[in-house]
Amino acid sequence: MTNNEERFKATTPNFRTEAAKKLAELFPEVVADGQIDTDALEELLNPDLEDEESNEKYEFIWRGKKNSKRIADAPARDTTLIMDKDKSKDWENTKNVYIEGDNLEALKLMQKAYGEKVKIIYIDPPYNTGHDFVYKDNYHDSYQNYLETTGQLDDEGNITTTNKESNGRYHTDWLNMMYPRLKLARNLLTKDGVIFISIDDNEHDRLKIMCDEIFGESNFQADFIWKSTAGSNTGSAIKTVTEYIVCYAKNSRFFEAAGIEPANDNKYKLEDEYVKRRGKYLLNKLDRRMTPLHYSESLNYPIQMPDNTSIYPGGKGKQDNWNWRWSKNKLQWGIDNKFIVMKKGKQGWSVYFKQYQKVDNEDNQINRTLPQQNLLDIDGVSSARGTKEVTDLFNNDKVFDYPKPINLLKHLIKIIAEKDITILDFFSGSGSTAQAVMEQNAEDGGHRKFIMVQLPEKTDKKSVAYKDGYKNIPDIAEERIRRAGEAIQKEHPKADIDTGFKVFKLERSTIKQWDKNPENFEAQLELIHSPFTQESTNDQRALEIAIKSGIDLEASPEVDGDNYHFVTDDKEVFAILGNYDENLLEKINKQRKLPNATVVLREMNNGSETKFNLIEKLKQEPELNDHFSLEWL
Template identity: 40%
Template sequence: MNKLSPETPELQSMNITADNITKLKSLFPEAFNENGIDFDVLKQLLGENVDEKEERYGLNWHGKRQARQLALTPSRGTLRPCKDESVDWHNTKNLMIEGDNLEVLKLLQKSYAGKVKLIYIDPPYNTGKDFVYPDNFQDNMKNYLEITGQTEDGARLSTNTETSGRYHTDWLNMIYPRLKLARNLLKEDGVIFISIDDTEVDNLKKVCSEIFGEENFVANIVWQKKYSPQNDATYFSDMHDHILVYAKQRKTSKNDSNGWNIDFLPRSDEQNAAYKNPDNDPRGVWKSVDLSVKTYSKANDYSITTPSGRIVTPPASRCWQVSEKRFVELCKENKIWFGENGNNVPSIKRFLTEVQDGVVPTTWWSYKECGHNQEAKQELKKLMEGESVFFDTPKPLRLLDRILHLATTNDKDCIILDFFAGSGTTAHATLNKNIADSGSRRYIAVQLPEKIDDEKYYTISELTKERLRRAGKKVREDNPEWKGDVGFRVFKLDTSNIRPWEATAETLSEQIDAYVSPILEGRSEEDLLTELMLKRGIDLSVNIETRQFDGLTVSCVDGGKLFTCFTSQIPASSVEELTKGILDWHKSLKAGKDSVCYFLDDAFENNVAKTNLCAILDQHGLTNLHSL
């Protein structure tokens, strides 16, 4: 049995630096020697693509190097399950995670890298009043516990005022590492939508172009967030927000099979009403399209005689869009329209059946189409039964519905991530979208437990969870025949369950005494199991079953990928029944030889009990045995 220490890679969150080096080595093995990377060789292999100029174009600010390093530093935390705050724990695939999103994004890397279809975030806008999370480059986990009041000292949430000398710097240091980590989670055909206002849109676009690649920029959408002007504005009434869109991999052409594939908007009745059938064409309704084009070609500049005998030519500096030969063919096919009297300038008949299924979206989204902030407040207030709405600028469900439609219509069984969950609009909209098109999308919502001045809800994350409970309940009431998922599993960020070894000359004796048991006091078997799932890259929504063998609880994860027995005492007399139970269970699942088993090292009554357990399991094919 392999005893694992806290430093063992499979008990740590993803080491992105090590992962990057592994990928680089697979591409350029000759650039590595016994001392590491030989950058001279690497430069030669990259050829002309190496930029060695001292002056480079790009966005730089104080702390950028540290912010980049912060994204690469493994997390020292874990997520602890909270069943009593969850809804339909055993069946749901949705996740609601309470904690600092930087640490959470690090913890999700192994389980969700390359699996998320859509990320939508509505981060702090840096208006001078918005909270900006003060990340600690040395120990961000400790910093999180202090800020959320889980330790006795000091740091607190604060606003990033315009009088701060680091006004833009603080905001950039906050957003940069989070976007670096978020990109890793996107599928190759994934996409991210980011809401932002004028204050940081320029900086955000430069940051996104650096992280996602300038070539993967898709659009800067302007959303009309207000339905009436603000008359007390000093200069102009602020009526819009921006939504930046970046693909993980943008298509190089319409026919490119790789990259994000946008789903067009459905055609409206108003748009379809423009198609008529005045000549009773058996091919159905159509509308006339201008036969002339701006791009001039002498070959397509010819005269046409209408059925009434009138001779027409293209407008000045224009020509017909088809050749004379093709025009004759179109006439024979009854695809040219000269008007009911046969005397009009000819046009081409475009049939509704020929039009692509959907409308290309524009970068202007009006409140009539996508809602506005006030609509969002009313939605939230109605759902919360008249309770006060803490959020100043929540996003309406119609806005998120459009984003979900564009990004996920052709992938209805996908994962959607919002790591600035706020009031929970993204998760709520996901439920609604699943009902509308019979999808099975699932969400991961992450929200910091930021304290708010509300008598009923102590933190924003408490309000988020309550909205999701009520949204799910309303969906069930309004759609009794629909059997989709409206639940969510709650997890909370905390320090690792496994005690770190941090001995110094002064604390060695104390550390040795504490390390008799490597598991922190007060941590449950479910806490340990969740941490193992994260560190081994297992989806947190997979099925987990438990059974009792001679009074000892055994958990089985995802159909036998993982078997754990984290009971604190395993008597020698129970080993035979325990191993028989695990082996019979494993056999019934047909799980194969890759199954992994975990136990607590100090739980065995003696070494004989431990040796016997290993021998029996190993003899029957379960050889991946570990202890903590």
């Protein structure tokens, strides 16, 4: 291992830099003096480029698009997540996560830990109707922007940043909000992952073109269409009753959609000792009356019944144009393998074969499911149903408008056959997706995990929600998840369901940021004595180090005084925030659980010599060098 000691990077990845690194790894010939030689890259790709005689190309542009790309690529420097155990449920055991904060910053903070680990993303973003919340991002000071955004209410509690259609940048403001979030979301999807985006006619076309650019036109799967209302007045002669769910795969080559159980699947009602492998079955008569053209003499033979009598196809003596459907050899195989049933009724003996759910008539496994359809015909799916589901949980109080119905979200979840996956919703609203995940787990024994992200947008002071004590949307959502979890556990008392969730809040970074302004030089000297903000705690500091080192939010550290040890399936981090000596690496080597671990050291007062000796020891001792990388604050 090389370069095993460096300063800790208190930022998330910068994807312009990451992209350059990947290009350099793939095509070292385009690197010159440590930079990407764009002329060399263009020459390498020349066979794939457009006709040089034409400068025209198909593209979707809008005012602010370049800045949206910069915002997506810029690392999260000044933000972190802090835990809120008081608002959480079953903190020590749950694998579910709820984040209160701006989803743009949350997505950036998730990049290292959740990159290519999320199987399903579902979002229900603002439809840009002129009344919903479309907020603007600030490239230079994301945390200050976040504080301003969540405080943009007048004295009456009304949102002051609605995007009216009279605004000259009506569509571009929405595009600039959506673009960086979708770009960051794509990085989180597994290679066979999928994203579902709810939308209506207002921005559907622009969303589709934007997603073609971000996810790739070839990865578009479908526009799912569902009937959301009995009819809404759009100002035209035709009422709109449907909405869309736009679906893109991370990579179509790897994406697979589970089939739909046939509507008549309940016709399989009988079962035998083979039910686990073959499924249930129904009985089909083995004989058929044939046309002369399809009659076969070899299939018109007698079969001996249990009482030693024999019958021909048709149930009597030998008759023209009657055949068994199976040959003599196939019949004997069917008897031996219990596919054949002989029954005596009022009209005499009849011969049947078993048609199973899960195997064909040669005992080969089959899939009788039907392909997914983009027209969703699902019971209990409407905006009114979604509202009722929430009001029922809140004792008939209407605390949230038009949440998505649970059955709709469960249908989307079941499109992915796997049951042990992570599902992300970063416009999570009232928490419908969380409830859908828990319900689906209860029904099929799955262990899906959810990550919800929601801006703490304040509720209207005149609203029922505000009067009931819910001051912002996360207050509503967290209470909904609690109540829904209790109801699900009551309905499925024996099911192993995770109905807990860990709450994290977006806050300013605990790590002081270097200010290049010469006027603030003296204040920056304090970084020598402490890299952390005075008001932060060691628990919060360690969590930020873990997040920005790639530890997911499920992990709970082993704590030894001021030292923290985080481990996940593929990442191990030691955050050493207390005092240490030159034997530190040998001590933590005994605790190490993965082949390689990162050690992040807080600079001690008068500890430069100790740090230097640790660095030298790492260089000189191969066993330690192979297992540790050392970073310091």
